[in-house]
Amino acid sequence: MRCIFFVILILSALQGFSQKSLISYDDIKYLLNNNIHQADTFLIAKGYIIAKKDNDTKNRKYALTLPGGTHNNISLRADGRRLFIEIETNELNQYNLIRESISQYLIKDGMAADVQTYTVKELGNIYITINDTMPYDPMRKDYDIQVVGDKHITAYN
Secondary structure, eight states, X not given: OHHHHHHHHHHHHHHHHHGGGSOOHHHHHHHHHBOHHXXXXXXXXXXXXXXXXXXXXXXXXXXXEETTTEEEEEEEEEETTEEEEEEEEXXXXXXXXXXXXXXXXXXXXXXXXXXXXXXXXXXXXXXXXEEEOSSOOTTOEEEEEEXXXXXXXXXXX
């Protein structure tokens, strides 16, 4: 009995560590309120690697390969003092984490064509598009999550 309890405890701890690299409401809020250079440090600490860095256009791309063959790709674009975030993933837990973490801050949600739209308190708008994977796999979907910060949210230097 003790052995089974110990195994369950270890598995739950591993599940918690695997979600530390996923992006939540608090992570998005942090990224939107800080400059793009602090995003480098923050995302590298979460386990991402910088796939592309362009200081002239202030664009960054980060990549993370997760267990099970899934991935998270994050693109950041600084436009003046505002930051735009796009997350491309096929990890269902990433999609669920964003939806669950914004649920308590939700102002309005809706569906326009195939795009889920959310207006979130102290964040802005989140647009989620879900597509089938290529090659087709009924167990996996591609999620494209775009975060457009509220016009009053600017990055600090």
